[in-house]
Amino acid sequence: MPSRPSRPRLEDVASRAGVSTASVSLVLRGQPGPSASTRESVLDAARELGYRPDRTASLLARRRTKLLGVTMDVSSAFHAELLEDIQAAADERGYDIVISPLTRTRDERRAVESLLDFRCEALLLLGPTLTDPELAALAMDHHVVAIGRRAAAAGVDVVRAADDAGVALAVAHLVDLGHRSIAFVDGPRGPISALRRRGYRSAVRRLVGGDAVLVVPGGSTEDAGGDAARRVLSTETGERPTALVAFNDRAALGVLDRLRREGVEVPGGMSVVGYDDSPIARLATVDLTSVSQAPEAMAVAAVQAATERLDSGRTQAVDVVLDPHLVVRGTTGPPAHPRVDVFPRAGARGNTSTGEVPSTVRQPPGL
Structure with missing residues (x-):
């Protein structure tokens, strides 16, 4: 050769x-x-x-690598979409990215260590599961941006969607359709699940009543969503919720799969809402109503937070909170047998904090 x-x-x-x-x-x-x-x-x-x-040699001579390290869950379609937007935002600012995946055999700590071995100048952590003290310890020596979750960690920049408001949008949409029994398929243990669960509880208590709160154990995968749907279907027909809000789109897909295997029509027999508005949710064969976190805006804000630290010397941590919006598709509709309100619903159009619900986007199948 x-x-x-x-x-x-x-x-x-x-x-x-x-x-x-x-x-x-x-x-x-x-x-x-x-x-x-x-x-x-x-x-x-x-x-x-x-x-x-030789760009690398030149940068090393100036003690710069111009590399942003990104951790991501390889099983998450939302992370994949977000990663593409992060790369585009980094390109515009003269940076490149190094990707360190999280898998069944590779946890977040190991992924971070690999990025540091590559001399990445900042760490962009997608949906990090590290505790706040662990994030704060990491930020003592490195620039850290937590993307997609709240973090009360000193020195850590945060870029996220208002997840509680996003779930509240889903609940308000279902209530407007006539649903009064709405369950939440919970996510894995962690701050993201906690905030979405809180948004669900608050919205249901305000729009329907405290007795209507029903949280079903779930997770972030299709299998977890399917198991949650099986639990719901095991209850008496008259006591079943008429709508489910899932922690994310993957769990919602598992819910849809189980419902259809059991002969439950969607949305006629049960409405389903996901979270993330991932690419698969937009397929005409899935047509999932879902909450969008605006990944492009999130990516731009995250890269900007990192490069402001590196190029402008910013030292004060920032907390960027973006407004999510609901994209209505074919998996939600009126319940087969609407329940009649005994009392008027106070603030039926309000969100958990201001009494106002952001606009909902109605999107045709396949877009």
Whole structure:
């Protein structure tokens, strides 16, 4: 097998142009000093040889790598979409990203250690599960941005959607359709689940009544959603909720799968709402009503938070909270047998804090 040609070096350009390596370096960096004829000779030689400056060596010489480290759950479609937006935002600011995945055999701590081995200048953690003290300890020596969850950790920048308000949007939509028995399929243990669960409880108590709160153990996967749906279906027909709000889209897909296997029509027999508005939710064959966290805006804000630390020297932590919105599709509709309100619903159009519900987006299937 023929050997690959070696990459042209600075010395090769200097030899071809008949000048010193110092002159080549000045020309290629656009610095003053070399004459016009020398500049022309160097640029011609570099073009003929196909020379490209070694960006890594240059950055290391300045003690910079211009790398943003990103941890992500490889099983999360939302993380994959968010990652694409993070790369685009990093490109615009002259940075690149290094991805460190979380898998069944690779936890978040190991993923972070790998990013630090690559000398990443900032860490962008997608939905981190590290505790607040662990995040604060990490932020003592590194720039850390927690994306998608609240964090009361000193020195940590936070970029997230208002998850409690997002779930409240889902509940308000279902109540407006006539549902009075709405269950929440809980997520895994952690701050993200806690905030979404709180938003559900608050919205149901306000819009329907405290006795209507029903939290079903679940998780973040399709299997967990399917198990939750099985629990719901095991109750007496007259006591079953008429609508389910799932922790995320993956759990909602598991719910839909179990409902359809058991012959329960969606939305006629039960309405289902997911969270994340992931790409699969938009497929016409799924057509899932879901809460969108605005991943592009989240990615831009996260990269901006990191680069402000690195390029502008910002030291004060920021907490960026974005407004989610509900995208209505085909998995929600009026209940088959609407229940009649005995008392008027106070603040039926309100959210958990201001009494106002942000606008809902109604989207046709397949978009």
